[in-house]
Amino acid sequence: MSTLRLQKRLAASVLKCGKRKIWLDPNETTEIANANSRQNIRKLVKDGLIIRKPQTIHSRSRVRRALEAKRKGRHSGYGKRKGTANARMPEKIIWMRRMRTLRRLLRKYRTSKKIDNHLYHRLYLQVKGNVFKNKRVLMEHIHKKKAENLRAKQLADQAEARRQKNKASRQRREERQRAKREELLKQYAKEDEAAKTPK
Numbered sequence: 001m002s003t004l005r006l007q008k009r010l011a012a013s014v015l016k017c018g019k020r021k022i023w024l025d026p027n028e029t030t031e032i033a034n035a036n037s038r039q040n041i042r043k044l045v046k047d048g049l050i051i052r053k054p055q056t057i058h059s060r061s062r063v064r065r066a067l068e069a070k071r072k073g074r075h076s077g078y079g080k081r082k083g084t085a086n087a088r089m090p091e092k093i094i095w096m097r098r099m100r101t102l103r104r105l106l107r108k109y110r111t112s113k114k115i116d117n118h119l120y121h122r123l124y125l126q127v128k129g130n131v132f133k134n135k136r137v138l139m140e141h142i143h144k145k146k147a148e149n150l151r152a153k154q155l156a157d158q159a160e161a162r163r164q165k166n167k168a169s170r171q172r173r174e175e176r177q178r179a180k181r182e183e184l185l186k187q188y189a190k191e192d193e194a195a196k197t198p199k
Helices: 005-015 026-034 038-047 061-071 091-111 117-128 135-196
Strands: 022-024 050-052
Touching: 005 022, 005 038, 005 050, 022 026, 026 038, 038 050, 091 117, 091 135, 117 135
Parallel strands: none
Antiparallel strands: 022 050
16 A cells, blocks of 8 residues: 555645645545546545645634633732733833823813912922822822912901901001090190189
8 A cells, every 4th residue: 555645745746735735535535546637636626535624723712711810810929920010011111100190181171271370380399209109198288278368368468458457446546646635635735724814
């Protein structure tokens, strides 16, 4: 019995695939063994004695399942890590993201007139100086600062109002005292007049 190596090689060449993809009908080995040219091989392919095997299926279902689990945060313990923490998620990128988020918030607040330019500039420098670790902390600080400024303004207004009131009352008192003094002087002058006139 022949090995049919030649026929397999020719069939692979004709069908443009590898030798492992060629199926030769085991019941027709004698007829296949007689085929020694590409033309004969083509005829056998046409008759269905030589077939190109279908591609083996390489399923990705398991891979997809694993990736889905990874997205949920599974399979990322110490045993699965290769690089350092900084190699896996660089500190610089984290810093850049935080800066951009906080600066965007400051810009938004400034354009919507929630903070003035002075407060914006001070907070911008504080953001750069790593004072706020996230957006929530910055927003809380802004609200606190605004409340403090409002309170200071109210106190200043109250103090100013008190000063004005005191000033007005002082002026009124001075006016009263001056009027009283003038009245007394007039009275004394009248008495002097009366004393001078001979009886």
